[in-house]
Amino acid sequence: MKKSKVFLIIAIIFMLIVFYVVYDMSTRTKFPGGRPSKKGEYNNSDKDSVKQVDPMEVEIRR
Secondary structure (H helix, E strand, C coil): CHHHHHHHHHHHHHHHHHHHHHHHHHHHCCCHHHCCCCCCCCCCCCCCCCCCCCHHHCCCCC
């Protein structure tokens, strides 16, 4: 009976420490998509990185 009480107390203390660490990490971390992107960064939406090809201009090779 005494061993199960000790285990229960240790388990509760461990869970409290884990919850504290998770809470601390979540308050210090910000969502990266929430901030506006700076001009000139790799995340520039003005330019398309995929070249647009007109399907009628495709060269047919024989």
